[in-house]
Every structure is written in C-alpha cells, then in structure tokens.
Amino acid sequence: MSEGKAHITNYSTLAMVLGSLLVLTWATVSITSINLGPWSVTAALLIALLKATLVLLYFMHLKFDSKLLKISFTAVIVVFFLVILLTFFDYLFR
Amino acid sequence: MGPQTYNSFFTVHGIIMIFVIVIPGLPAVFGNFFLPIMIGARDVIFPKLNLLSWYLYVLGILTVLTSLFTFGGAPDTGWTFYAPYSFKTTTNMFPAVLGAFILGFSSILTGLNFITTIHRMRAPGMKFSNMPLFVWSIYGTGWIQLFATPIVGITLMMVIAERFLHIGFFDPALGGDPVLYQHLFWIYSHPAVYIMILPAMGVISEIIPTFARKGIFGYNAIVASTMAIAVVGYFVWAHHMFTSGMSTTAQFTFSLLTFLVAIPSAIKVFNWVATLYKGSIRIEVPLIWALGFMFLFMIGGFTGLFLGSVATDVHVHNTSFVVAHFHYIIFGGMGSAFMAAAHYWLPKMYGRMYNKFWATVGWATFFIGFNVLYFPMFILGYQGMPRRYYDYLGQFHNLNVVSTIGSWILATGLIITIVNLIRGARNGPKAGMNPWEGRTLEWTVPSPPPPENFDVIPDLTSTSTAH
Ligand SMILES: [Cu+2]
Numbered sequence: 001m002s003e004g005k006a007h008i009t010n011y012s013t014l015a016m017v018l019g020s021l022l023v024l025t026w027a028t029v030s031i032t033s034i035n036l037g038p039w040s041v042t043a044a045l046l047i048a049l050l051k052a053t054l055v056l057l058y059f060m061h062l063k064f065d066s067k068l069l070k071i072s073f074t075a076v077i078v079v080f081f082l083v084i085l086l087t088f089f090d091y092l093f094r
Numbered sequence: 095m096g097p098q099t100y101n102s103f104f105t106v107h108g109i110i111m112i113f114v115i116v117i118p119g120l121p122a123v124f125g126n127f128f129l130p131i132m133i134g135a136r137d138v139i140f141p142k143l144n145l146l147s148w149y150l151y152v153l154g155i156l157t158v159l160t161s162l163f164t165f166g167g168a169p170d171t172g173w174t175f176y177a178p179y180s181f182k183t184t185t186n187m188f189p190a191v192l193g194a195f196i197l198g199f200s201s202i203l204t205g206l207n208f209i210t211t212i213h214r215m216r217a218p219g220m221k222f223s224n225m226p227l228f229v230w231s232i233y234g235t236g237w238i239q240l241f242a243t244p245i246v247g248i249t250l251m252m253v254i255a256e257r258f259l260h261i262g263f264f265d266p267a268l269g270g271d272p273v274l275y276q277h278l279f280w281i282y283s284h285p286a287v288y289i290m291i292l293p294a295m296g297v298i299s300e301i302i303p304t305f306a307r308k309g310i311f312g313y314n315a316i317v318a319s320t321m322a323i324a325v326v327g328y329f330v331w332a333h334h335m336f337t338s339g340m341s342t343t344a345q346f347t348f349s350l351l352t353f354l355v356a357i358p359s360a361i362k363v364f365n366w367v368a369t370l371y372k373g374s375i376r377i378e379v380p381l382i383w384a385l386g387f388m389f390l391f392m393i394g395g396f397t398g399l400f401l402g403s404v405a406t407d408v409h410v411h412n413t414s415f416v417v418a419h420f421h422y423i424i425f426g427g428m429g430s431a432f433m434a435a436a437h438y439w440l441p442k443m444y445g446r447m448y449n450k451f452w453a454t455v456g457w458a459t460f461f462i463g464f465n466v467l468y469f470p471m472f473i474l475g476y477q478g479m480p481r482r483y484y485d486y487l488g489q490f491h492n493l494n495v496v497s498t499i500g501s502w503i504l505a506t507g508l509i510i511t512i513v514n515l516i517r518g519a520r521n522g523p524k525a526g527m528n529p530w531e532g533r534t535l536e537w538t539v540p541s542p543p544p545p546e547n548f549d550v551i552p553d554l555t556s557t558s559t560a561h
Binding site: 068075076079082083086087089090091092093094 | 213241273277281328329332339340341342343344347348
C-alpha cells in the first residue's frame with residue numbers, strides 16, 4: 001500500500017475502541033462469577049473474539065485496508081473456525 | 095537388514111521424499127521458472143524472499159541429513175512422527191523434526207511469493223479469467239501452503255516441547271491426548287498431498303491442449319475444481335485416523351467429505367479426456383507422460399475411495415494397500431507429471447531437444463516397472479500384509495519378488511529418462527522458440543529465455559490467447 005494513503009483515525013474513535021476493550025475485559029472477569037457450566041468457556045471465547053476483532057479493525061487498520069487483505073484475513077479465520085469445529089466432531093462425540 | 099535399520103530406512107525415505115522432493119518439486123523448479131513468463135512478468139515479485147526461501151530449503155535439508163549421522167542414529171518413527179513414540183524414541187528425532195520445520199518455512203515463503211506475484215505482476219490483459227491453468231494451479235497451491243503449513247510448524251514445535259519440557263500435549267501419562275497429535279499433523283499433511291498434486295494437474299492441463307491442438311475443454315470448470323480442491327481438501331484430514339479411536343460421528347463426517355473431494359479431481363480428468371476428444375492429436379513425449387499420469391492417477395484415485403470409506407479402510411488400514419495407493423498418486427501421478435513437465439519445458443529451458451526415441455523407451459520402461467512394482471502391493475495389502483514391518487509371512491513371498499523385480503525395471507526406466515534429458519540439455523539439437531506450437535506466453539520468447547524474460551512486457555488486451 002502506498003505511503004500517502006496512510007489512514008489517520010481520529011482520537012474519539014480510538015478512545016471509544018479503548019473504552020469498549022476495557023468494558024469487555026471487565027465482562028470477561030465478571031462472567032466467571034456467574035455459573036454457566038460448559039458455556040462459560042464459550043462466553044469468554046466470544047468476548048475475546050469481539051475484542052480481537054476491534055483491535056484488528058481499528059488499531060491494526062484492517063478496516064481501511066484493501067478488499068483482498070480483508071478477504072484473505074477473513075478466510076484464515078473461517079478456515080480456523082471450521083478446523084476447530086470438525087476436530088470437535090471427534091472430541092464431543094467420543 | 096535388521097528391524098531398526100528398516101525402520102530408519104522407511105522413516106528417512108518418507109521425510110526426504112515428502113518434505114524435500116515432492117512438496118517443493120514442481121513449484122520450485124517449474125513454478126519459479128515459468129510462473130513469471132506465463133503471466134508476462136520479468137520475475138517473481140520478491141526475488142530476495144525467493145532466495146531466502148532457497149537458503150531455508152538448503153538449511154532444512156542439511157538439518158534433516160544431520161539426523162542420519164550424528165549420535166542416536168537415524169529417526170525411526172515414520173515420516174509422520176506420531177506421538178507418543180516420537181517424544182520417547184532415543185533416536186535422533188530433534189534434527190529431523192527441526193529440519194521439517196525449516197522446510198515448512200521455505201514452503202510458506204514460496205507460496206506467499208507466488209500468490210503476490212500472480213496478483214500484482216500480470217501483464218496488461220492477463221486476467222484471472224484467461225490465466226494459464228498451470229498458473230491457476232500454483233495459485234491454489236500457494237494458498238494451501240500459506241494456510242496449512244503453519245499448523246505443522248506449530249505441531250512439530252509441540253513435539254519438541256513435549257520431548258524436552260514434558261508439557262503434556264500428547265502424553266497420556268500427563269493428561270495429554272496422542273490422537274490430538276494425529277489431528278494436528280494431518281490438518282497439514284492431507285492438504286500437503288494437494289500441494290503435491292495440484293501443480294501436477296496444472297502441468298497436465300497445459301500439455302493436453304497443446305498436443306490435442308485444441309483449446310482446453312471446460313476452462314472454468316478446471317479453475318473451479320482447482321479452487322474446490324484447495325478448499326475442500328482442507329477438511330478431510332481425519333480420513334487418516336479411522337482406526338485411531340476417533341468418534342463415530344467424526345468417522346462418517348470425514349468419510350463423506352473425502353468422497354466430496356474426489357469430485358473435483360474427477361472433473362479434471364473428464365475435461366482432459368474431453369479435450370483430447372476430436373482433437374488433432376500429436377503424439378509426443380510430454381503427451382505420453384501426461385497420458386501415463388492420467389492412467390496411474392486414476393488407479394491411485396479410485397483406490398483412495400476404498401480408503402475413504404470407513405468399512406474398507408478398517409480392513410486395509412496400515413497394509414501395503416495404502417503404500418500402493420499413495421505411490422500411485424504421488425510417484426505415478428506427481429512423478430509422471432514432473433517428467434511430463436521436464437519433457438515439455440526442457441527445450442524452452444535449455445534451448446535444446448532430447449532424443450525422442452530414448453525418451454519414449456524410458457517412459458515405457460518406467461510405466462511397466464511402476465505397475466509391476468506397485469500393483470502387487472494392492473493385492474498383498476488386501477490379503478493382509480502390513481506395511482512398515484521388516485519381515486513378511488511366507489504366503490506373501492511370490493508377490494514381493496514380483497514387486498522387487500518391478501523396482502529394477504522402474505529404476506532402469508528412470509535412469510534412461512534422466513540420462514537422456516541431461517544429454518539432450520547438454521548437446522541436443524537446437525529446439526527453436528516453439529517446438530510444440532504451444533500458445534502460452536513462454537513460447538513467445540527465445541529458448542532459453544533471456545535473463546529478464548521479456549524486452550517489452552507483452553500486452554494481451556487485444557488478443558484472446560493465453561489458454
Ligand atoms: Cu489424506
């Protein structure tokens with residue numbers, strides 16, 4: 001990507017992202033006090049996923065990058081998800 | 095030969111052939127040379143990264159080779175490094191595993207380089223919709239290399255960590271799961287089979303139309319099947335583990351997915367045959383190798399379905415049936431495609447033609463020897479001869495002798511072929527710019543191509559060539 005197109009995100013957006021990350025961190029911690037059984041891991045992972053998405057989109061500028069990069073990145077995540085899913089076809093049904 | 099030596103032999107044979115020869119073979123030799131020319135570029139986009147990939151490759155080979163001669167003796171786990179044995183054996187596992195890890199990096203960098211080159215360096219008018227099929231196959235392969243190889247890298251690191259730090263990933267005594275190792279290993283190593291075979295299919299898709307003197311039948315279907323193999327091939331890995339104690343749900347899921355991935359391969363074979371149909375066929379050495387590829391690949395592919403269905407797999411699992419199937423695909427398939435590519439492009443690479451008579455004799459000897467060597471293994475495996483045993487029962491003796499004789503014939507064929515190619519490259523008659531009347535871009539430059547391929551970057555916007 002050419003240097004001239006470097007995108008500058010304004011401070012209020014960055015502050016909002018930071019705020020959401022802190023709130024989500026608090027959520028991760030506090031959710032451990034509620035007994036959700038096997039779902040507590042799921043909940044923690046979902047929150048982590050949300051946080052990672054925010055970091056990638058804003059702090060790592062994926063939101064402003066070319067379409068090809070977005071597609072390849074999403075593809076990695078999808079493949080990763082499917083691989084985990086299929087692996088659990090073994091572990092959950094043993 | 096004692097049992098320990100035998101174990102080392104099949105292990106080192108596997109590691110070297112898979113990681114050093116077959117995975118990089120076609121992309122590194124012909125991909126590096128012809129990918130830029132075929133899309134009308136002067137070189138790949140990151141030449142220095144390419145060089146780094148080469149250095150890593152050499153370093154990886156040297157690391158694997160150290161495992162043979164240093165203390166502990168050659169590794170004896172099989173090329174799959176299955177846990178828990180791989181972190182318990184006293185043989186030299188560490189260098190072998192580390193070498194495979196380094197070779198993996200080399201493979202990732204090559205894939206990255208090729209994908210970026212295809213996206214950024216195509217000549218004007220060279221669109222994805224008219225790109226040569228060999229380039230498409232390299233493109234699909236690149237994505238597999240990029241997505242799958244890191245997983246085996248991590249897995250091999252986990253084996254090393256397990257061995258030295260006793261973490262408990264795979265060791266049941268520490269709460270680990272050996273089957274997890276098999277999952278992780280095959281998540282890479284099944285797609286790796288497609289890293290091997292996709293470029294081979296790409297070569298065949300170039301050669302068949304050239305010698306049928308006809309456009310390829312179903313260009314879009316071949317492209318779609320290439321990408322379908324790259325995607326679906328990712329989700330079939332556990333068909334290697336039907337007998338490992340996996341859940342039944344996983345067994346039938348992976349069996350179904352395995353049957354699905356056979357469809358795109360069949361589409362390709364259908365399209366190659368349809369291209370030949372009513373073509374103005376010119377029988378030349380590259381075409382003979384390509385036809386041999388189709389024959390051997392089909393036998394390998396169909397026997398793959400025996401292994402992909404759970405019931406028959408339980409019967410033939412870990413017998414020489416598997417050995418025969420795998421060698422039909424990789425040696426008969428990818429090996430034949432490599433030879434087809436060598437006979438197709440050698441006149442371009444060296445500007446000289448080999449002796450066609452001896453090339454044909456070499457092919458015929460190889461083809462006969464190959465079938466005499468590997469076909470008996472299907473029968474032996476079906477009768478229950480296990481693989482990776484240094485001895486066999488008396489009832490298997492006759493077919494094993496046949497197989498051994500086949501290996502001599504095969505070796506003779508390979509020697510004839512290779513010597514003939516080398517002699518042709520050195521002192522064959524001048525081949526000219528386009529000996530096969532090919533229609534892709536590499537045939538528009540002199541043989542051998544000048545250092546930067548093109549004086550002027552070709553412009554294809556007005557023509558409809560390329561495929
Ligand atoms: Cu497989």
